[in-house]
Amino acid sequence: MSAPAYVVRGLGASLGGSPILHGIDLELRAAAWTSIVGPNGAGKSTLLRAIAGLLPCSGRVELLGRELHDWPRQERARALSWLGQNQVAADDLTVYDVAMLGRLPHQGWLAPASRADQVAVERALRQTQAWDWRERALGELSGGERQRVLLARALAVEAQVLLMDEPLANLDPPHQADWLLLVRELVAAGRSVVSVLHEISIALHADELVVMRQGRIAHHGACNEVAPQRALEQVFEHRIAIHALAGQWVALPVTSIT
Amino acid sequence: MKRLLSLLLCCSAMLASALTLPDDRGRPVNLPKSPQRIVSILPSLTEMVCQLDQCHRLVGVDRYSTWPASVNKLARVGGGLDPNIEAIVALRPDLVLAGTSSRAAERLVALGIPVLALEPKTHADVQRVLGKIGQVLEVQDAQKIWRQIDAGVSAAAQSLSPSVRQVRVYFEVNRGPYGAGEGSFIGETLARLGAKNILPASLGPFPKLNPEYIVRANPDLIMIGERNAEGLLQRPGWQNIRAVREGRVCIFPVAESDVLVRPGPRMADGARLMARCLAEKAPGAGKSEDPKGKHAGGKA
Amino acid sequence: MNLRQASLLGWGLLIVGLALAALGTCVGSAGLENLWRPLLDAGADPAERDMAWQIVTEIRLPRTLGAWAAGGLLGLAGALAQGLFRNPLADPYLLGSASGASLGVAIALAAVGGGAGMVGGSMMNGASFSMLSGSLWVRLGLTGAAFAGAVLAVMLTLALARGVGHTLRLLLAGVIVGVVLGALTSLVLLFSPESLQAMQAFMLGTTGFIGWTAWGLMFGCWCLCALVAWTLARVLDGLSLGEATAQTLGLPLAPLRAALVGTLALATGTAVAQTGLIAFVGLAAPHLVRAVVKVPHRQLMWLASLMGGVLLASADLLARWVIAPQELPVGVVTAVLGGGYLLWLMHRRSSGLHAGGLL
Numbered sequence: 035m036s037a038p039a040y041v042v043r044g045l046g047a048s049l050g051g052s053p054i055l056h057g058i059d060l061e062l063r064a065a066a067w068t069s070i071v072g073p074n075g076a077g078k079s080t081l082l083r084a085i086a087g088l089l090p091c092s093g094r095v096e097l098l099g100r101e102l103h104d105w106p107r108q109e110r111a112r113a114l115s116w117l118g119q120n121q122v123a124a125d126d127l128t129v130y131d132v133a134m135l136g137r138l139p140h141q142g143w144l145a146p147a148s149r150a151d152q153v154a155v156e157r158a159l160r161q162t163q164a165w166d167w168r169e170r171a172l173g174e175l176s177g178g179e180r181q182r183v184l185l186a187r188a189l190a191v192e193a194q195v196l197l198m199d200e201p202l203a204n205l206d207p208p209h210q211a212d213w214l215l216l217v218r219e220l221v222a223a224g225r226s227v228v229s230v231l232h233e234i235s236i237a238l239h240a241d242e243l244v245v246m247r248q249g250r251i252a253h254h255g256a257c258n259e260v261a262p263q264r265a266l267e268q269v270f271e272h273r274i275a276i277h278a279l280a281g282q283w284v285a286l287p288v289t290s291i292t
Numbered sequence: 293m294k295r296l297l298s299l300l301l302c303c304s305a306m307l308a309s310a311l312t313l314p315d316d317r318g319r320p321v322n323l324p325k326s327p328q329r330i331v332s333i334l335p336s337l338t339e340m341v342c343q344l345d346q347c348h349r350l351v352g353v354d355r356y357s358t359w360p361a362s363v364n365k366l367a368r369v370g371g372g373l374d375p376n377i378e379a380i381v382a383l384r385p386d387l388v389l390a391g392t393s394s395r396a397a398e399r400l401v402a403l404g405i406p407v408l409a410l411e412p413k414t415h416a417d418v419q420r421v422l423g424k425i426g427q428v429l430e431v432q433d434a435q436k437i438w439r440q441i442d443a444g445v446s447a448a449a450q451s452l453s454p455s456v457r458q459v460r461v462y463f464e465v466n467r468g469p470y471g472a473g474e475g476s477f478i479g480e481t482l483a484r485l486g487a488k489n490i491l492p493a494s495l496g497p498f499p500k501l502n503p504e505y506i507v508r509a510n511p512d513l514i515m516i517g518e519r520n521a522e523g524l525l526q527r528p529g530w531q532n533i534r535a536v537r538e539g540r541v542c543i544f545p546v547a548e549s550d551v552l553v554r555p556g557p558r559m560a561d562g563a564r565l566m567a568r569c570l571a572e573k574a575p576g577a578g579k580s581e582d583p584k585g586k587h588a589g590g591k592a
Numbered sequence: 593m594n595l596r597q598a599s600l601l602g603w604g605l606l607i608v609g610l611a612l613a614a615l616g617t618c619v620g621s622a623g624l625e626n627l628w629r630p631l632l633d634a635g636a637d638p639a640e641r642d643m644a645w646q647i648v649t650e651i652r653l654p655r656t657l658g659a660w661a662a663g664g665l666l667g668l669a670g671a672l673a674q675g676l677f678r679n680p681l682a683d684p685y686l687l688g689s690a691s692g693a694s695l696g697v698a699i700a701l702a703a704v705g706g707g708a709g710m711v712g713g714s715m716m717n718g719a720s721f722s723m724l725s726g727s728l729w730v731r732l733g734l735t736g737a738a739f740a741g742a743v744l745a746v747m748l749t750l751a752l753a754r755g756v757g758h759t760l761r762l763l764l765a766g767v768i769v770g771v772v773l774g775a776l777t778s779l780v781l782l783f784s785p786e787s788l789q790a791m792q793a794f795m796l797g798t799t800g801f802i803g804w805t806a807w808g809l810m811f812g813c814w815c816l817c818a819l820v821a822w823t824l825a826r827v828l829d830g831l832s833l834g835e836a837t838a839q840t841l842g843l844p845l846a847p848l849r850a851a852l853v854g855t856l857a858l859a860t861g862t863a864v865a866q867t868g869l870i871a872f873v874g875l876a877a878p879h880l881v882r883a884v885v886k887v888p889h890r891q892l893m894w895l896a897s898l899m900g901g902v903l904l905a906s907a908d909l910l911a912r913w914v915i916a917p918q919e920l921p922v923g924v925v926t927a928v929l930g931g932g933y934l935l936w937l938m939h940r941r942s943s944g945l946h947a948g949g950l951l
Binding site: 144184 | 594678679823824826827829830832833834835836837839840841842843844882886887888892
């Protein structure tokens with residue numbers, strides 16, 4: 035087995051004084067897609083931000099075998115790509131410029147874009163079907179189109195590990211399916227993807243499932259095994275039920291009172 | 293019967309000293325008798341009251357009234373624009389002297405205190421306001437003070453040799469630069485001293501100028517207060533002005549500039565200060581007979 | 593395509609700026625008055641020629657170029673402030689530099705006046721102001737006091753925000769410092785009312801006292817700030833993606849913000865010290881640029897500088913011309929010009945087409 039993408043020991047984190055994560059121990063496989071699921075307030079986004087190095091936290095986080103804070107800043111930026119929830123104020127930049135910002139970890143500030151940069155940006159934009167409108171300004175796009183451009187920006191980093199928080203925001207079902215295919219390609223190419231999704235049916239397509247409740251890991255296992263699925267139903271207090279349908283797992287809300 | 297008669301006499305005496313006169317806001321001010329407890333919140337009015345020898349009737353002044361020295365012992369009631377209403381009322385005045393721009397007037401009148409709003413801006417104003425205050429304070433011949441001021445200004449003018457006349461003067465009042473035009477009281481004093489003002493009356497009393505205008509006008513003499521004199525000689529293009537080249541710049545220390553910019557009973561002192569400046573620094577000076585030397589002007 | 597439009601705008605603004613500079617040498621205390629005629633006419637009276645030369649080269653030219661330079665500084669600072677705070681309503685005075693400069697000038701005016709409005713005795717101790725008279729404030733002169741005040745205010749903001757860690761805290765600290773120092777300025781003026789008129793002249797802005805030295809200072813400062821801004825342009829773009837994303841892209845946020853804050857302080861301090869408080873140029877210049885062409889920061893900073901320069905130079909020209917030989921305060925004219933143009937743009941947009949963008 036290859037080295038894990040992430041090894042987390044005893045991670046604790048607080049937001050605004052109140053503790054959110056308590057003693058998390060986790061190993062995330064490399065070259066796999068791991069989905070973090072759980073009810074609202076379980077600490078999923080906080081966990082993702084903590085392992086991205088965006089939050090001060092206690093405990094130990096190792097990225098690709100090295101302690102997170104031992105990585106030099108630029109090298110870590112090349113190894114780890116983050117797609118967060120939308121905080122963008124870049125309405126004047128063109129789609130191409132936004133995607134090119136993803137190459138910042140590979141560029142000096144003053145250097146013009148190299149051939150490698152241009153190739154990477156083009157590939158990323160084509161992967162999200164945004165290449166045709168690369169000259170349009172970000173402010174002119176709809177929500178879904180914008181999200182695809184931001185995704186392209188995250189892809190352009192060509193990082194070994196991708197962390198994505200709610201990457202499907204504003205995407206319609208065909209584009210959600212495109213995203214699934216994209217993640218499959220990335221994993222097949224050896225990248226590691228960790229996502230936080232509230233669309234559980236999509237999350238169930240992942241290789242591994244991390245089920246969280248109240249700041250702790252309730253279960254961690256392969257997606258198509260029974261135990262993680264039962265754990266998932268349990269953290270949602272059996273308000274959802276997981277069924278097999280047309281070769282996929284789907285989570286349906288339980289509406290009848292039994 | 294005698295009691296009734298004396299009562300009638302008292303009433304008529306009171307009625308006789310009752311006074312109604314309009315102030316500078318145009319409102320009539322009703323004074324049942326000559327005020328004995330006066331609060332003044334405009335420095336020029338304070339000076340006028342004291343000049344009329346009625347300083348003892350003052351019970352309170354604003355923080356900017358500093359002359360004569362005896363008023364410094366009186367209670368302070370804030371400034372002209374931000375008076376302390378409570379402090380004024382606590383002094384139980386029967387008249388308040390204020391400027392026309394004071395906001396206190398309405399408040400005090402509503403509290404039952406008569407307010408006389410006067411603001412002298414020109415020589416004619418000073419004469420008129422002196423008369424009004426004299427009338428209110430029942431001082432005989434308040435115009436004597438005006439005559440003294442007038443005589444003082446004329447004497448200052450006469451002390452200057454004729455060669456000093458026709459000097460072209462620029463008086464800077466404030467940074468901006470704001471100059472004193474012919475229409476202002478400073479301009480009037482300069483005119484009486486025989487000097488010519490580079491700012492014509494058409495520009496108004498205190499216009500805010502383009503510094504280039506002063507360079508073009510090329511005055512022979514510049515008068516300025518110490519407060520505003522910083523950087524004067526370094527202003528771009530000003531080294532070409534005759535006054536600057538020949539060192540004919542009178543920089544009045546702070547105490548003197550206060551006298552110069554206040555239209556009040558010390559205008560004669562102001563005229564003397566300007567005359568001294570002209571005598572010392574005007575082109576063609578050195579032939580004057582001003583014996584006063586370096587002293588600042590004394591009381592009228 | 594956008595870049596082509598951007599370079600067209602840039603050249604256009606440069607040409608307009610030069611035209612304004614040329615026009616500026618013809619507008620003076622007598623309104624529009626072409627002084628080049630006596631200069632170019634060989635038969636003219638030499639004294640008149642000398643005077644015309646002096647007026648044009650020592651007064652009008654440095655003043656017009658000074659307005660251009662100050663506008664450039666303010667426009668650049670506005671673009672940087674809007675990038676730093678990721679807020680289109682940010683202006684370069686947000687860190688408190690304007691209030692600091694005002695307080696510096698108020699103290700300098702009061703100190704030179706010897707606190708004549710203060711009474712030795714019953715109120716505050718009159719000695720406190722006279723102590724300042726001989727001191728540093730007087731030797732610095734007004735421009736020095738304004739610059740020192742601006743820089744000290746920004747340092748106070750940094751101290752209050754406990755460093756540059758958090759942008760929102762920085763913004764809040766800047767606003768607080770601005771309000772508090774403004775109140776202190778009013779207090780100082782209360783005890784020194786003779787300074788009120790001079791203070792107002794400073795607050796509304798004037799280019800009347802700009803000579804070649806002042807222009808040199810402003811131009812030098814602009815070159816330095818433009819260099820910093822050009823280096824940080826890509827970083828500002830990255831910052832616009834959000835702070836979390838910028839951090840994961842490997843951008844060193846704290847040193848960056850420190851450099852931006854320092855540049856803002858330098859640029860606004862220099863401009864305010866020489867011309868007084870000129871409102872609106874820093875806020876409006878980047879918006880006016882964005883209304884014409886949408887560009888990333890690398891082009892935005894040049895265009896915002898040029899636009900700010902043109903805005904201030906034209907306002908200065910009008911201020912000198914309209915009621916010559918009297919002068920309108922430049923700050924009033926910039927507000928009317930810039931504000932009026934923005935209003936017109938908004939009206940056109942809202943009754944028109946664009947869905948996205950600010951306006």
